[in-house]
Amino acid sequence: xxxxxxxxxxxxxxxxxxxxxxxxxxxxxxxxxxxxxxxxxxxxxxxxxxxxxxxxxxxxxxxxxxxxxxxxxxxxxxxxxxxxxxxxxxxxxxxxxxxxxxxxxxxxxxxxxxxxxxxxxxxxxxxxxxxxxxxxxxxxx
Numbered sequence: 001x002x003x004x005x006x007x008x009x010x011x012x013x014x015x016x017x018x019x020x021x022x023x024x025x026x027x028x029x030x031x032x033x034x035x036x037x038x039x040x041x042x043x044x045x046x047x048x049x050x051x052x053x054x055x056x057x058x059x060x061x062x063x064x065x066x067x068x069x070x071x072x073x074x075x076x077x078x079x080x081x082x083x084x085x086x087x088x089x090x091x092x093x094x095x096x097x098x099x100x101x102x103x104x105x106x107x108x109x110x111x112x113x114x115x116x117x118x119x120x121x122x123x124x125x126x127x128x129x130x131x132x133x134x135x136x137x138x139x140x141x
Contacts (some may be wrong), residue, residue, distance in 0.1 A: 005075050005076070005077065005078045005079075006029075006075075006076070006077040007074065007075070007077075007079040008073075008074070008075040009072075009073075009074050010022065010023065010025065010073045010074075010075075010077070011070045011071070011072050011073075012070060012071055012073070012139050013069070013071075014059050014069040014070060014071055014088070015058070015067075016057070016059055017112070018071075019052050019055055019056060019059075020048050020052070021134065022052065022073060023048040023049070023051050023052040023055075023091070024048065024102060025051075025075075026044075026046070026047035026048055026050075026051040026075060026084070027044040027077060027082055028048040029045055029047070029077065030043045030044035030046075030047040030048075030074070030082070031044045033077070033082075033140065035079060035125065035140060036140045043138070046119045046120075046138070047082065047084075047138070049115060049119065050084065050115065050116045050119055050120060050136055051073070051084065051110065053088075053111075053112035053113075053115055054084070054112070054116060054134050054136065055071055055073070055086060055087040055114055057087050057112050057113070057134070058071045058088035058090070058111060058134070059071065059088075061091065063090070069088075069089055071086065071087070071088055071131065072085075072087040072088075072131075073085070073086050073087075074087075077140075078137065079140070079141075080140055080141050081121075081137055081138060081139050081140055081141075082137070082138045083134050083135065083136070083137050084136045084137075084138075085130045085133050085134070086133070086134045086136075087133045087134075087138075088131060088132055089131045089132070090132060091135075101124065116134075116136055119138075120136040120137060120138050121137050122135075122136070122137040123136050123137075123138045125137070
């Protein structure tokens with residue numbers, strides 16, 4: 001992939017059947033980043049994982065009862081970073097109130113946000129009247 005900026009803009013129905021597709025798109029993009037001098041296979045795996053987790057949360061907490069609801073994913077790649085935004089139209093949440101996962105038993109509450117925060121350099125969540133956006137940034141330099 002050359003050094004110019006790239007933007008991928010995807011809207012998919014609010015359904016789990018699209019999880020692997022979205023993760024694979026992110027993974028394939030990361031594998032082609034010639035400008036990234038680290039381990040591209042690991043970066044690709046991490047991008048797949050955070051996209052899948054973010055979309056899972058968007059579906060779980062979005063308006064899954066409305067059949068036409070979409071999850072909007074935008075991936076921006078520049079020379080310095082990958083910025084991923086996942087937008088949903090659910091009730092939203094306070095990212096700072098999500099407890100760390102216990103890693104015991106079957107309860108996995110907070111696991112997705114924990115993984116995303118562990119793998120990305122910056123994570124923020126913006127709650128708005130026209131949708132909620134989870135923004136994740138990974139530095140490439």
